[in-house]
Every structure is written in C-alpha cells, then in structure tokens.
Amino acid sequence: MKNSKTDRIALNGFILNTIRQCPLLQSLNSQDFDEIVQQSHAKQLPENSVLFEQGSPLTDIYLLMSGGIKLQRLAPNGDEKVIEIIRPGQTFAEAALFSGGSCYPVSAISITPSMVVAIHAETYLKLLTGSNDLCLTLLAKLSQKLHWMVNEVDRLTLHNATFRLVDYLLSHIPENSNDRTDVSLVAPKHVIASRLSIKPETLSRTLKSLAKQNLINLDGSKIELIDINSLRQLVSLET
Amino acid sequence: MKNSKTDRIALNGFILNTIRQCPLLQSLNSQDFDEIVQQSHAKQLPENSVLFEQGSPLTDIYLLMSGGIKLQRLAPNGDEKVIEIIRPGQTFAEAALFSGGSCYPVSAISITPSMVVAIHAETYLKLLTGSNDLCLTLLAKLSQKLHWMVNEVDRLTLHNATFRLVDYLLSHIPENSNDRTDVSLVAPKHVIASRLSIKPETLSRTLKSLAKQNLINLDGSKIELIDINSLRQLVSLET
DNA sequence: TGTCAAAATTGATCAAGGTCAATTTTCGTC
DNA sequence: GACGAAAATTGACCTTGATCAATTTTGACA
Numbered sequence: 001m002k003n004s005k006t007d008r009i010a011l012n013g014f015i016l017n018t019i020r021q022c023p024l025l026q027s028l029n030s031q032d033f034d035e036i037v038q039q040s041h042a043k044q045l046p047e048n049s050v051l052f053e054q055g056s057p058l059t060d061i062y063l064l065m066s067g068g069i070k071l072q073r074l075a076p077n078g079d080e081k082v083i084e085i086i087r088p089g090q091t092f093a094e095a096a097l098f099s100g101g102s103c104y105p106v107s108a109i110s111i112t113p114s115m116v117v118a119i120h121a122e123t124y125l126k127l128l129t130g131s132n133d134l135c136l137t138l139l140a141k142l143s144q145k146l147h148w149m150v151n152e153v154d155r156l157t158l159h160n161a162t163f164r165l166v167d168y169l170l171s172h173i174p175e176n177s178n179d180r181t182d183v184s185l186v187a188p189k190h191v192i193a194s195r196l197s198i199k200p201e202t203l204s205r206t207l208k209s210l211a212k213q214n215l216i217n218l219d220g221s222k223i224e225l226i227d228i229n230s231l232r233q234l235v236s237l238e239t
Numbered sequence: 240m241k242n243s244k245t246d247r248i249a250l251n252g253f254i255l256n257t258i259r260q261c262p263l264l265q266s267l268n269s270q271d272f273d274e275i276v277q278q279s280h281a282k283q284l285p286e287n288s289v290l291f292e293q294g295s296p297l298t299d300i301y302l303l304m305s306g307g308i309k310l311q312r313l314a315p316n317g318d319e320k321v322i323e324i325i326r327p328g329q330t331f332a333e334a335a336l337f338s339g340g341s342c343y344p345v346s347a348i349s350i351t352p353s354m355v356v357a358i359h360a361e362t363y364l365k366l367l368t369g370s371n372d373l374c375l376t377l378l379a380k381l382s383q384k385l386h387w388m389v390n391e392v393d394r395l396t397l398h399n400a401t402f403r404l405v406d407y408l409l410s411h412i413p414e415n416s417n418d419r420t421d422v423s424l425v426a427p428k429h430v431i432a433s434r435l436s437i438k439p440e441t442l443s444r445t446l447k448s449l450a451k452q453n454l455i456n457l458d459g460s461k462i463e464l465i466d467i468n469s470l471r472q473l474v475s476l477e478t
Numbered sequence: 479t480g481t482c483a484a485a486a487t488t489g490a491t492c493a494a495g496g497t498c499a500a501t502t503t504t505c506g507t508c
Numbered sequence: 509g510a511c512g513a514a515a516a517t518t519g520a521c522c523t524t525g526a527t528c529a530a531t532t533t534t535g536a537c538a
Contacts, residue, residue, distance in 0.1 A: 073389070075397040076475060083389060098382035105386055128375065135374035136367065142381040143337035147344055149388040150312070150322060156395045157436040158314040161495070189516065197396040202495055204517055220504080236315060400525070428486065441525055443487055459534085 009042045011117070015065065019117055022063055023141065024091050024124075027133040036127065039120035044113070051108040051116065052093070058102045060118035061094045067114025068186050071106040072194070082194040085111070085187055095142055097121060097128075111187045161198045165206050167235050168196055169216070169225060178228055185221045248281045250356070254304065258356055261302055262380065263330050263363075266372040275366065278359035283352070290347040290355065291332070297341045299357035300333045306353025307425050310345040311433070321433040324350070324426055334381055336360060336367075350426045400437045404445050406474050407435055408455070408464060417467055424460045 011019075016037065019025055025033060040060075045051060045067065052058075054074055062069075069086040083106055086092050096105050102121075128134050155164050172183040185192055193203040207223070210216045215231055217224035225231060250258075255276065258264055264272060279299075284290060284306065291297075293313055301308075308325040322345055325331050335344050341360075367373050394403050411422045424431055432442040446462070449455045454470055456463035464470060 073393055073397075075393070079397055081393065081396050083392060095382055095385045098379040105389055128378075129371060132368060132371050132374060135371060135378060139367075139374060139378055139381065140337040142378065142385060143334055146334045146381060146385050146388065149385065149392070150344055153322060153388070153391060153395065154312055154314070154320065156392065157320050158312075158318055199496060200516070201497085201518085208517085438526060439486070440488085440527085447487085
C-alpha cells in the first residue's frame with residue numbers, strides 16, 4: 001500500500017472545471033466554492049490501493065475523476081462484499097457525513113489506477129450549515145441513493161443470480177438501445193461477482209449459460225449483448 | 240379497504256405534543272410549526288388497510304402514533320417483500336420527498352389498528368427550503384437511514400437465515416441486558432418472515448431449532464430469550 | 479361456544495447456488 | 509517470449525432454504 005501523502009497533488013484547471021460541475025458543489029457561490037477548493041486536493045491512486053477503510057474517521061468526501069473504485073464491507077469473519085462500484089464522475093462517502101460518529105461505513109479500494117478529488121468534509125459541512133441550496137442538493141442526492149438501496153434490497157431478496165447479472169449488464173446500455181452492444185466490465189469478474197452477491201464460480205457458469213442460449217457472446221472482459229430484447233424480457237418476467 | 244377520508248381526524252392536544260417532539264419537526268419555530276399543523280391531520284387505520292401504495296403520488300409524510308405499519312415492495316410477479324416494520328414514534332416516507340418524481344417507493348399497510356399523523360409533504364418541503372436547521376435534521380435522518388440500509392444489505396448477503404433471525408430478536412432487547420427476557424413479536428410471523436427475507440416455513444423451523452438448543456422458549460407470539468450470551472455469540476462469530 | 483378462515487407447523491422433496499479441488503487462462507514483469 | 513501469480517473456468521458434490529402438500533392451531537365473530 002503506497003503512502004497516500006506522496007500522492008497528494010494540487011488541483012489544476014481541468015480538475016477545477018470538473019468539480020465546479022459536480023452536483024454536490026454546483027450550487028455554491030464562487031466565494032464558498034473557492035473555500036472548498038482551498039481545502040481540497042487531488043490524489044493519484046495506483047491499482048489496488050486503499051483510499052479509506054471501513055471504521056476509520058471520516059475526513060474527506062470524494063469525487064472520482066478517473067479509474068474505478070470499489071466500496072466494500074467487511075464481515076466479522078473476514079468475508080468481503082462489494083456494495084458499489086464507483087465510476088468516474090460519481091461522488092462517494094457523502095452519505096456518511098452525518099451519522100455514525102463520522103466514520104466511513106465502507107472501505108474504498110481502487111480497482112484500476114485512479115484519480116480522486118478529496119473534499120475536506122469539515123469545510124463542506126460548515127458550508128452546508130450556511131447554504132440552504134447546498135442542503136437541498138445533498139438531500140436530493142441522499143434520497144436518491146436511499147431509493148437505489150431499496151431497489152438493491154429488492155434485487156437481492158426477490159430475484160435470483162441470473163436476474164441480477166442480466167439486470168447489471170442491461171444497466172450498462174442505454175434504456176432504449178436495441179442493437180447488439182459490447183459491454184466491457186469495469187472490474188475483474190470476481191469483483192463484479194461480489195457486487196452482485198454471487199460467487200465467481202456462479203458468475204462464470206451463469207455467463208456461460210446465457211452464452212449457450214445465444215443471448216450474449218463472451219470475449220474476456222468484453223461481453224457482447226446479442227439479443228437485448230430477450231434479455232429485457234428475462235428480467236421483466238423474472239421468477 | 241375503508242375509505243380513508245372518513246378516518247381523517249383533527250389533531251388534539253396529545254397528538255400536538257407528540258409531533259412537536261418528533262425529530263423531523265422539533266427544529267421548527269412555532270410559526271412554522273403552526274403552519275405544518277394546519278396542513279396535517281391524524282388518521283385512524285383499521286387492521287390491514289392500505290395507507291398508501293407503491294407508485295402513487297406522494298402527498299404526505301407520516302408519523303406513526305400507535306399500532307404497526309409494514310412497508311413493503313411488490314415484485315413484477317406479485318411477490319411481496321416487507322422492507323421495514325414501523326413502530327410508534329417512527330416517521331416514514333420522508334426519504335421519498337425528493338427523488339422518484341415524488342411517488343411512494345413502497346406500500347404502507349397497517350398490521351394492527353393504527354393511528355398516524357399525516358404531514359402535508361408540500362408544506363414541509365416549502366419549510367425545508369426556508370430552514371437550514373430543518374434541512375440538516377433531515378439530512379442526518381436520511382444519512383442514518385442509508386447507513387441502516389447498508390447494514391441490511393450486509394445481513395442479506397453476508398449472513399444466513401438463522402443469523403438474521405437471532406439478530407432481529409436481539410435488536411428487541413437493550414444492548415447490555417443479559418437476563419432472560421420476553422420478546423413479543425410486533426407482527427404476525429409471516430410478516431416477520433418477509434421482513435427477514437425468509438419463508439414462513441423456514442422461520443418456524445429456525446425458531447424450533449433455536450428452542451431445541453435451549454436458546455429460546457416459544458409461546459405463540461411471545462418468545463423468551465433464555466441464553467442471551469449464547470445468542471450474542473451466535474451472531475458475533477457467524478459463518 | 480361453535481364455526482370458519484387465516485396462520486402456523488410439520489414432513490418430504492427439490493433446486494439454486496455455494497464449496498472444494500483441479501486445471502486452464504490471462505496478464506504484468508523481467 | 510518466458511515465468512509466475514492471480515483470475516477464471518470447470519467438474520463433482522453438498523447445504524441451505526424454497527416448495528408443495530397435509531395437518532394442526534389460533535383467533536375473530538356470530
């Protein structure tokens with residue numbers, strides 16, 4: 001694990017531009033935005049490095065600029081479960097700003113070389129207490145996330161492994177697209193498996209079975225969705 | 240299903256007192272509180288009546304005064320899954336205030352005769368946009384709820400049925416209590432089963448097995464936790 | 479108190495997906 | 509391009525909890 005201090009880098013113009021657009025910050029006036037920027041920095045992460053650990057004190061909230069991050073939880077017995085795979089443009093850890101004595105409820109680990117922007121939590125909190133707009137934005141964000149989690153519980157309890165996999169694959173293509181498309185997996189298959197709460201072996205078998213039905217084509221970490229309509233049907237009339 | 244309009248009742252002093260203490264409202268100044276009260280009403284629900292349905296437009300958020308409410312989701316195929324069982328004093332639906340085009344993401348159905356206070360959502364939203372304190376309170380609430388959901392996903396994916404049941408039972412007694420205690424189930428067993436994402440048959444068998452190990456005693460909807468330390472151990476070194 | 483429907487229990491069986499072990503494939507590094 | 513470690517695949521087998529069907533129990537209400 002590399003020492004994170006060595007990776008702290010200043011914010012350049014491109015980064016500034018990007019975070020200015022970030023939903024969590026765009027309602028800030030320029031003075032407040034400047035204050036946030038003062039207290040923020042970018043961070044380069046090599047593959048497989050720990051950004052923060054479950055249970056450690058929350059100091060920053062993050063915006064992923066490039067790469068990929070998995071958020072995972074540790075069971076008492078050592079098992080790990082990937083809760084979410086963060087893609088560029090997403091913010092994370094903002095939901096933990098309040099509760100839980102301000103500790104991160106998950107661990108964040110890069111799955112590819114990544115760059116994140118760390119936003120100083122305390123500063124952000126201070127601005128929150130002063131800006132109603134900012135509060136409302138964050139409220140909407142959390143509300144949306146909560147809704148997503150309710151759906152996730154649905155998927156876990158009401159649907160089987162095949163459903164979850166197909167649903168996951170379909171979430172990578174536009175709602176209305178009907179043509180065969182390549183989906184390239186953003187993480188190693190065993191991470192995807194954990195995200196979907198199935199074992200790598202089962203993921204492998206399930207993919208193979210879909211391929212045998214001519215619904216998809218397998219080519220390493222690239223998966224071609226052949227018969228999107230049938231896939232959609234599969235998840236819509238799911239057992 | 241009874242016509243809900245006939246059950247709309249005015250807020251009396253006792254109710255006013257209670258909702259004044261409610262976390263979601265206590266940071267309001269008295270003028271704003273009065274405005275909310277103007278737009279709120281209590282509602283009596285017989286057992287097994289629908290308060291609101293998944294997908295219907297969100298008009299009110301609720302505080303349960305007495306009784307019990309289950310929040311459940313409907314799968315496309317008709318299966319139902321109880322997400323949460325609401326107890327008196329809890330508010331619900333507030334997390335849906337923002338996202339999802341303002342539709343309820345779950346259905347709410349009484350499991351015993353219940354009384355709820357309906358708080359007019361639009362009014363509350365309006366006050367939210369005017370009060371930073373109120374926003375921060377709600378933020379904390381949502382953040383806490385989100386944290387709870389993450390734990391729920393943990394339980395569903397990292398732990399088996401016995402764990403979830405024991406964990407549920409233990410959540411009904413004080414953290415530090417060690418003496419045998421009666422836990423009385425707040426809902427019919429099949430509702431508890433759905434809440435725990437197991438089948439009624441499995442719940443029955445699992446309870447019996449715990450009883451056979453002399454960890455609990457069964458007596459209808461009353462369950463006596465005999466050996467609390469062993470139960471705690473069971474969930475702490477869980478598979 | 480008797481009746482009836484819903485809830486709970488019990489037994490028998492089954493299937494999805496997990497586990498374990500053995501290969502094979504992939505990929506980063508020299 | 510060769511090497512080695514990690515990832516992925518495959519096969520054999522097993523466990524958990526679901527399903528189906530048959531009773532038994534409970535509880536509301538006449």
